[in-house]
Amino acid sequence: MDRDSLRKDYIELVASVREYVEEQLQFGFIEAELSEPTEESPYADFDLPALATDAASCTKCPLHETRNSVVFGVGDTSADLMFIGEAPGADEDRHGEPFVGRAGQLLTQIIEAGMKLKRENVYIANVLKCRPPGNRNPESDEVETCSPYLVRQIELIQPKVIVALGSFAAQMMLGTKTGITKLRGEFHPCNVPGLRVLPHKQPPVVMPTYHPAYLLRNPNAKRDVWEDVKKVLAFLPGT
Numbered sequence: 354m355d356r357d358s359l360r361k362d363y364i365e366l367v368a369s370v371r372e373y374v375e376e377q378l379q380f381g382f383i384e385a386e387l388s389e390p391t392e393e394s395p396y397a398d399f400d401l402p403a404l405a406t407d408a409a410s411c412t413k414c415p416l417h418e419t420r421n422s423v424v425f426g427v428g429d430t431s432a433d434l435m436f437i438g439e440a441p442g443a444d445e446d447r448h449g450e451p452f453v454g455r456a457g458q459l460l461t462q463i464i465e466a467g468m469k470l471k472r473e474n475v476y477i478a479n480v481l482k483c484r485p486p487g488n489r490n491p492e493s494d495e496v497e498t499c500s501p502y503l504v505r506q507i508e509l510i511q512p513k514v515i516v517a518l519g520s521f522a523a524q525m526m527l528g529t530k531t532g533i534t535k536l537r538g539e540f541h542p543c544n545v546p547g548l549r550v551l552p553h554k555q556p557p558v559v560m561p562t563y564h565p566a567y568l569l570r571n572p573n574a575k576r577d578v579w580e581d582v583k584k585v586l587a588f589l590p591g592t
Contacts, residue, residue: 416495424479432512436477440479440480441483479503483499507557513588537562540558
């Protein structure tokens, strides 16, 4: 197949995905049914600088005892696209920035070489702001304690699409225990309890996909991630 035919097929794919998602939103099939918070978030009136300052001195769970840095988030604070991972690793804990190790370098390649976007024009954060010792999985009480920071980040950034990297991020965004293999590849309504969306905004849709650390161990899954990010590109305006 020649280059012109490939380009034509891609343009048709972009148009069909965008039309499908907009139709689903219009008829309410993927519009999140947002629940009202049972009590007001302690961060309801915080802007991002105040939120980052509060997180930097957080001692609400034992992870503060072993951290070197609080890894808050980085990128464009009005981005349409937000990437959410699980938790900082050793490199992130040293530098205080999410996704700067080997997995982070791969994420940057996906964003810049694959999606043709600049890393600084998206927003990147994690469910946990502190590194679990030995890079173990987050514990449920740690997620519960730390997640209000992420929820407020989403409220302030108001992204159109959230790419949930790995099971923990996807499960938090969707309120499910389903694994990433079954979730990936399709848009889902964001199902974060109490998430506030501006009146003129639609709730973000979530595209779960594999975590870059998984791709380092399973390179064949890169093809699946590329299919997922193509759908994100098709949905976002101006890409």
